[in-house]
Amino acid sequence: MEDVGSRLALPATGVVITGGASGLGLASARALAAVGRPVALWDLDTARSEAAAADIMSEFGTIASGHGIDVRDLAAIEQGAVATREKLGRVGGLVHCAGVVDRDNLDGMTEQSWDDGIAVHLRALPFLIKAFLADLQASPGSAIVATASINATLGHEVNPIYSAGKGGVLSIVRSLADRLGRDGIRINSISPGLIVTPMIRPTLDMVGAARFEQRILLSRLGQPEEIGRVVRFLLSDEASYITASEIVVDGGNVSSQR
Numbered sequence: 001m002e003d004v005g006s007r008l009a010l011p012a013t014g015v016v017i018t019g020g021a022s023g024l025g026l027a028s029a030r031a032l033a034a035v036g037r038p039v040a041l042w043d044l045d046t047a048r049s050e051a052a053a054a055d056i057m058s059e060f061g062t063i064a065s066g067h068g069i070d071v072r073d074l075a076a077i078e079q080g081a082v083a084t085r086e087k088l089g090r091v092g093g094l095v096h097c098a099g100v101v102d103r104d105n106l107d108g109m110t111e112q113s114w115d116d117g118i119a120v121h122l123r124a125l126p127f128l129i130k131a132f133l134a135d136l137q138a139s140p141g142s143a144i145v146a147t148a149s150i151n152a153t154l155g156h157e158v159n160p161i162y163s164a165g166k167g168g169v170l171s172i173v174r175s176l177a178d179r180l181g182r183d184g185i186r187i188n189s190i191s192p193g194l195i196v197t198p199m200i201r202p203t204l205d206m207v208g209a210a211r212f213e214q215r216i217l218l219s220r221l222g223q224p225e226e227i228g229r230v231v232r233f234l235l236s237d238e239a240s241y242i243t244a245s246e247i248v249v250d251g252g253n254v255s256s257q258r
Contacts, residue, residue, distance in 0.1 A: 009035035010237040011141035013092025014063070016084055016132065018042045018071055018124070021049040023197035024147060025097035027224035028231040029056060029064070035232065037093070038063035040084045044070055044098075063088060071098050071124035072116065081131040091132050092139035093235045096125050096146045101199055102161040114161055121165030125172060129180075129187075137183045143235045144180070144187040146173050150250050152191060166191075170246055177244035186243040188234050193250025195222040217252025 015032050019025035020041030029039045033056045041056075043049035046068025053066035065087035069080040084091065100120050102113055125146055129136070136142040151159060152166035173189045180187055194200065194212050204212075204221075213219050230249050233239055248254060 007237045008232060009037060011092050011139060012037060013090045013139045013142070014038040014040065014084075014088030015093030015095060015235060016040045016042060016088075016091060016128075017095040017097060018069075018128065019096075019098035021045055021052045021066070023097070023199060024192065024195065024224050024227045024231075025095070026052055027228035028095050028097060028145075029228075030060075031225065031228035031232040032093075032235070033060040033062045033064060036060075036062050037235075038088045040064070040088050040091075041066045042069045042071070042080060042084075042098070044068065071096075071128065072119040074127050077124070077127055077131050085135070090139055091135040092142040094128060094132055094136070094144045095231055095235070096128060096144075098124065099147065099199065100162075102159050105157045106160060109161065117161035118165050118168070121162070122168040122172065125169065126176065129176065136180075136185050140184065141237055141240070142185045143239070144176075144185065145231050145234050146187065146189045148173075148189040148191045148246065150191050150193050150248065150254050153254055173246075174244050181243060186234075186239070188239075188242060188245045188247060190227065190230055190234070191246055191248045191250065191254075192227050193222055193248075193253040195224055195227060197224055215253060215256050215258050216250070217256050217258075220251065222249065222251055 017025045017029045020029050021043035041049045041053050049066030053064040056064040069076050146169050148169040149166040151163045152170050177187050
């Protein structure tokens with residue numbers, strides 16, 4: 001009988017998760033560690049990433065390291081790659097979850113807020129891949145997951161920078177898949193819907209969850225763990241023939257006519 005569960009743990013190489021100290025990044029790191037894959041948590045907050053890594057090691061008994069890295073800084077990405085290799089050894093997975101949300105719409109947009117949002121969500125992705133490309137090429141079964149959003153498809157005036165960055169993620173993933181495929185490296189995007197994370201909490205506190213739940217076909221908000229499990233699947237040998245795809249995980253939000 002085929003052991004499907006064991007393939008979720010393969011390849012057994014290390015995985016780098018940006019934004020790994022909280023929200024979707026932390027949920028992804030925990031899901032991967034639960035099947036024994038070593039993880040490196042990259043986050044702006046060094047102390048928080050180190051504490052989260054320590055908790056993961058204690059709970060799951062797998063290698064985990066925390067790193068304070070600003071993905072807007074391309075030199076920091078290169079330096080972080082060196083430090084990560086020292087902790088994890090072979091890196092065969094990459095998850096780009098780092099993100100910021102703009103809530104000032106067109107009227108409050110500034111040159112700096114535009115540059116910061118695009119740098120975090122979109123510009124960082126290809127440079128992260130370049131920093132680890134040799135590792136990924138040398139590790140059979142390597143895969144990458146980039147976090148997009150249903151905001152790349154839906155329109156809302158409040159967050160044009162976030163929406164633009166996430167729309168760019170969908171496009172660049174398709175382009176990079178063509179280049180990376182020749183090396184056997186897969187890359188996909190996930191578009192989460194409304195997931196209960198620290199990023200969305202202020203909005204929920206202000207307007208309440210019911211306003212959003214009435215539109216969602218499953219009538220509830222999502223949990224970070226539900227994204228983490230999809231990330232784990234896409235990085236595993238279970239997803240060996242999936243690349244250049246957008247996986248929408250939104251409980252039936254985009255397709256809803258409610």
